Amino acid sequence: MQFNIEVNNRVIEARKGETILSTLYRNGIKVPTLCNMKDLSPTGACRICVVEVEGKENLITSCSYPVEESMRIKTHSPRVVKARKTLVELLLSNHPDDCLYCERNGCCELQDLAIDLNIRERRISGKKSRHKLDLSSPSIIRDPAKCILCGRCVRVCDEIQSVSTLDFLNRGSKTLIGTAMARDLNFSSCINCGRCVMVCPTGALHEHGYMDEVLDSLNNSSLNVIVQYGPAVTVSLAEEFGIKPGKDINGLINAALRKIGFKYIFDTAFAADVVVMETVETLMQKLESNDGFPVISSCCPAWIKYAEQFYPDALPLISTCKSPQQVLGSIIKSYFASEQGINPNSIYSVSIMPCLAKKFEAQREEMTHKTISDVDVVLTTREFSRLIQLYGIDMHNIEPQTPDSPFGVRSSASKLFGASGGTTEAILRTLHFKMTGKEMSSMKYQELRMVNGVKEVAVKIGGKEINIVIANGLTGIRNLMEGILNKTINAHFIEIMACPGGCVNGGGQPFKSDDKDVKARMRTLYDIDDIDSLKVSHKNPLVIDLYEKYLDKEGSDKAKRQLHTCYSKRDVLL
Amino acid sequence: MDGTINLLLEKYSHSRRDSLIPILQEIQEEVGYLSEEAIVKVGNHLNIPTSKIYGLATFYNQFRFEPKGKYHIQVCHGTACHLFGAIRIIDIIERKLKVKAGQTTRNGKFSLEIVPCIGACAQAPVISVNGEYHSNLTEDHLGQVLIDLNGE
Incomplete structure (x- = not known):
């Protein structure tokens, strides 16, 4: 079933059962996200894709919310942009400042987003979590310090590869992505296919280079x-x-x-x-x-x-x-x-x-x-x-x-x-x-x-x-x-x-x-x-x-x- | 231990993933902790990857992954105990016994666990050693408790 919704004062066509984000993408409206992946279950983990929906008090994660009839949506209102900017600033507050040395420098989704949102200073500073680099695998290096916990790697390993090497461990500020019994990657069930590296928005998972x-x-x-x-x-x-x-x-x-x-x-x-x-x-x-x-x-x-x-x-x-x-x-x-x-x-x-x-x-x-x-x-x-x-x-x-x-x-x-x-x-x-x-x-x-x-x-x-x-x-x-x-x-x-x-x-x-x-x-x-x-x-x-x-x-x-x-x-x- | 877990899993012979937490709780009750072997067995039994079980178990404070020590010390970190200095108590125990929360000392004598509330708020701050409560703890009192335990 199809119906119309209004986005940024423009009427577009939506299909029943799809998420707001899918509708927007289908109609050529760009909304940033750090956790969403086509065809995989939405989690709303990063919250970057929030939009303003008329009649709803809070901002809504468009990747996980189904589109409804006669919705009126704003994708880039001042409130939305401010929220996105704050979210990215918070992510950066617990992110190493080593872009120059990072494997993903120049092709990092977090970096791109920081540029798009005009983040030019460190407004929020806090204690950074300390993590150990996992160099054990000949194929993939894990750097949890750069992880933004979007969970893409977990989903791709579960839903595309049915290997399920990774999951979220611990909780709250101590949450990190890890393997069963927190083993190093080389001793885990990882098959080194690298699908996780391909979907990682930052340098948290990258190849073991031999240049x-x-x-x-x-x-x-x-x-x-x-x-x-x-x-x-x-x-x-x-x-x-x-x-x-x-x-x-x-x-x-x-x-x-x-x-x-x-x-x-x-x-x-x-x-x-x-x-x-x-x-x-x-x-x-x-x-x-x-x-x-x-x-x-x-x-x-x-x-x-x-x-x-x-x-x-x-x-x-x-x-x-x-x-x-x-x-x-x-x-x-x-x-x-x-x-x-x-x-x-x-x-x-x-x-x-x-x-x-x-x-x-x-x-x-x-x-x-x-x-x-x-x-x-x-x-x-x-x-x-x-x-x-x-x-x-x-x-x-x-x-x-x-x-x-x-x-x-x-x-x-x-x-x-x-x-x-x-x-x-x-x-x-x-x-x-x-x-x-x-x-x-x-x-x-x-x-x-x-x-x-x-x-x-x-x-x-x-x-x-x-x-x-x-x-x-x-x-x-x-x-x-x-x-x-x-x-x-x-x-x-x-x-x-x-x-x-x-x-x-x-x-x-x-x-x-x-x-x-x-x-x-x-x-x-x-x-x-x-x-x-x-x-x-x-x-x-x-x-x-x-x-x-x-x-x-x-x-x-x-x-x-x-x-x-x-x-x-x-x-x-x- | 092998037999205990098998026996326990037999009880849950037609269970699905929604029984995961009760099963883990029972194993911990019986064996004292969740060993790698236990996690693998539960995974096979319920057809859940071990990473998912480990992920879930580390989410909750109640699960431990090392055997308990001879003296299992639980420090209450509920609201009342927090206000009466539970963090200080945890700090002292960690330093004096050289053990971190969730761990067991190498000699197997002490293990430390931080629990949300043990229901003795009127006597905050409270710790429990093998189920025996020490209440209204002061630093001196705690020091004495640890010396006594160490001497035994």
Whole structure:
């Protein structure tokens, strides 16, 4: 049902059941908020969104109050603006004055609001709460001193990811966000997906940065610093330099990395092609014996940790093949090192990923060979943009270049790894070839694209029905996993990505991006696939080369040793 | 302790999340505090994440997360006791016994808890040691009580 309300002396249309804030946003009226998140339950915690409603004595939080017929609302009356200003001043009275050193300087919602409300002096001063910095996690740093208790992280962890690591602890002035038994993050059930970092309005939750380590090794002439970058990075980095969302700047990235001084530059997409080959081999073996299904994807390290904690019984189903980052890391320090005559110990392997969980993955014990880790350090898309700025590189004024051989060619299928459903699409193309001996007539699997949540899809390959499940965001994951374990869901392959939409929307991607930007990134990946002539992993000449020269064949002992691993149950408080 | 909690949870076999607080209260009554193990068990039983249980339990003063000491000291911090200097009393105990509110000393001898009101306002300020009230406390009197306890 629709009806009219009056806002700032203008009549606008409202819908029954929606909140005042949704009505305002739909009609293009901007009201600030620090705690509201689209599609998640409103809490009215920050009270910044207050508005004046005629006939009501008190100001009303528009994010949590349902719109009513013939309401007359003022969104920026002097009383409202004064209240907002006081609220922000109170928040600042218990906030560290270290914006210059803060991770979120320049992209902080609290800072923006202070500027918008013209707060130019510290009017309210009081005793500040003292907190300890939590540096325990390789992915996420918690700085409770900067927390404004908006509760976004708690809600996103509960409602989007169903992990529930965080909650409000204590009460009153002692309230803080923490984990069960107030453990440090690294010892909690946190899966390092970084959704909380993406929604945190301040610097209270931010990534564990490794810029200094990378700079030190770049300046160390005895090290061979090698870099790889993930498929979803090339379609998002542009936004950090004011280029429109979804622009692919793959070539510029190669050029920038070379200018910075990385000795070899590789595209992780090459390794995604290898992952396709290995996973298809696993599927073919299982199809032959018609046993051991489903195979669950292992590309997403946040999902892996989730499974280790919540569904250890499902671990044997997870593909033993490492993620593309780790596969490339492993090949660099083995095959590439011996080809080039470089001592693996002198290689410093950097990875640029759209993800925070990749930082955790690189440090896992399973990801080392004889105490040498496959990947030494992981930077996010955001850190990478700062690295480019630090080296004074003008991204608008460089010429595109190509990555280095021997891993310089990738199929466009591997590029699809950046979007949810893409891993499956790449795998199905090669699986089709292996099963039927023929290439597909049309490479597109439209039904696997732009999936929201969990979707079951059946595809026919050479007369055989292959059942697929695509899942992104962990909201529906519990039902899915229960279904798999009690065998009510029978699938051959299941792809799970912890972030809604997949890596294009990862926890390491640029801040301040919305659904539209994420969709634009995704579309670009599909566009690249449309125009590329090499659309399947098994035809990548350099992948074929790698198998001929080094790995022998898919699933060989050598491939098993270098590219595969297994996971075990993880004991944390759930 | 293991058995106690299991037995207790059996009683609540068809319970849902609305029984969380009564269950936690009963565990504390029986065991003396909420251990990590207890929180995990209750979480499994009611299908609630441990972070939510810990969050709720830390909200209320009544729950503790360490075993009680041999002498469990409750300091009343109700309105009357506050006016008669409860803060001073808490301060003295914390300094003399080297223990903070909600904690237990390392040797397990003393634990300190601050409670909203123990219903003896006429005798403020009041503390209770293992249920035995010491009323109209002065600093000297409190000092003597602590010396006596320490000597035992």
